[in-house]
Amino acid sequence: MMIENISDIPKYVVNNTVQNTLDFKELAQGNEIFTIRNESVFDVLQYGYILGESTLVKEVQRESIIDEGKLFQYYEKQEIENVTNIPRHIFNLLVKEVEDYTDGFKNVGILLSGGLDSRVLAGVLKHVQSYKNFNVKILTWGLSDSRDIIYAKRIADIYGWDIDVFYQNSNTLMNGIYNNSEIGCETNPVNLHSLKKVSKSRLDIILAGSFGDAIGRAEYSGNKVENMPSVSQGSRDKLGLFKDKFVEQRNINIKQKEDEFYLSFKSRHINRDILKEILMLKNHHMKYLQVAMSIIDQRIPLKQIFTSYELISFVFNLDYSYRYNKLYEELLDLLPMKIGEIPWARTGRPFINKTSQTPFDNYSPSHHNYTLWLSENSGIITDMINLELLNEIGIFNINNIKKSISLIKKRNHKKLDRVDRSVIWLASFCNMVNENSNIKVFNSAFKNSIKDYINTGSFEAKQQYLKFKNK
Structure with a gap:
């Protein structure tokens, strides 16, 4: 049944x-x-x-x-x-x-x-x-x-x-x-x-x-x-x-x-x-x-x-x-x-019958190395992002998008952060629109505000804070 x-x-x-x-x-x-x-x-x-x-x-x-x-x-x-x-x-x-x-x-x-x-x-x-x-x-x-x-x-x-x-x-x-x-x-x-x-x-x-x-x-x-x-x-x-x-x-x-x-x-x-x-x-x-x-x-x-x-x-x-x-x-x-x-991959220790707070093994808790792979493919990925297309949508702070893209080639960290994930998704998005001629963008035509200029000026400080917070 x-x-x-x-x-x-x-x-x-x-x-x-x-x-x-x-x-x-x-x-x-x-x-x-x-x-x-x-x-x-x-x-x-x-x-x-x-x-x-x-x-x-x-x-x-x-x-x-x-x-x-x-x-x-x-x-x-x-x-x-x-x-x-x-x-x-x-x-x-x-x-x-x-x-x-x-x-x-x-x-x-x-x-x-x-x-x-x-x-x-x-x-x-x-x-x-x-x-x-x-x-x-x-x-x-x-x-x-x-x-x-x-x-x-x-x-x-x-x-x-x-x-x-x-x-x-x-x-x-x-x-x-x-x-x-x-x-x-x-x-x-x-x-x-x-x-x-x-x-x-x-x-x-x-x-x-x-x-x-x-x-x-x-x-x-x-x-x-x-x-x-x-x-x-x-x-x-x-x-x-x-x-x-x-x-x-x-x-x-x-x-x-x-x-x-x-x-x-x-x-x-x-x-x-x-x-x-x-x-x-x-x-x-x-x-x-x-x-x-x-x-x-x-x-x-x-x-x-x-x-x-x-x-x-x-x-x-x-x-x-x-x-x-x-x-x-x-x-x-x-x-x-x-x-x-059998131990839990997150900790390397069994979830039941816990006897120690130290990992039981030295195997990697991660199943990927996306930050390294992003660095290796940074040129291809950033070239996929069409800034003209993103600007046409009218919702992005394009200056901060550009700053995010420029950061990718300088990355040296172990954990994916918001900048990494954003750039990776934008590459996929632009590829999708490029591959399908019947997908059109809708221009929301939002004008820049004073806060947008402030956000542009404080971008580096924000991404450093998020990077520190995620360590």
């Missing part, structure tokens, strides 16, 4: 009609003229994704996957006090998801890193495989000495599964820039990693656990829910890349939409933190994670666990003090053949 879930990739909608393709390039090659939605340009540079159901062009939207009404029906029916073993109950709900997603398939792939989410998925998948007849192949990527690859190989050995390793290098960044253009530049190229290569695997279905940190540990983009800023708080243009009047207008609109969302549930008396989680699922997970995963889903069906309405609504009834870490500790302890005791 099909379970009700939010695992699907949001499809494109044109003229109120859901499209049968997840390939933006295919849509853009039609006869219709597409116009860049300037608010979306702001969103993707500030958040890394586009808010709501919008895409980068006005004429195309994404379908809404999450049915809040249905979720709250499940939420209000939960009888959590009758559950005596919470981690076992959640494990069983995950089993139901995997049973459903793998039904009728012979060759199943799993996206496996050194993280906890995919670790849980691996354990649940092994459990289901013990009584269902299918093959499993691990798909992982990273640097040769990265914990993601080392730990994935360890699990492959323990479970007797085949494994495909996609080693990342300088080409990974450039491929990401071109691949991002093909999916409409709704995310940043550095989120795409080796997804295109994975999509060429000979598998019937691929499973992922990308929703695990959020649902299982109440952690979104590294923030615990109770400390997580609201959507409107994350909309500040910290580098002054946009004209001040445009930023002011966009922020008012974002705050208004956010307030309308909270107000629509006022009569239900739902915990505001739960509503904040739903907003993150609708925006970050659907428009950041799932849009990236559409690269795989174009060729091979991809399903996420931790996505059934029954499971999400049950977890939303748990105290945050339990969800933050205790739940995962107990869940990992249930996984077959003790793979829960």
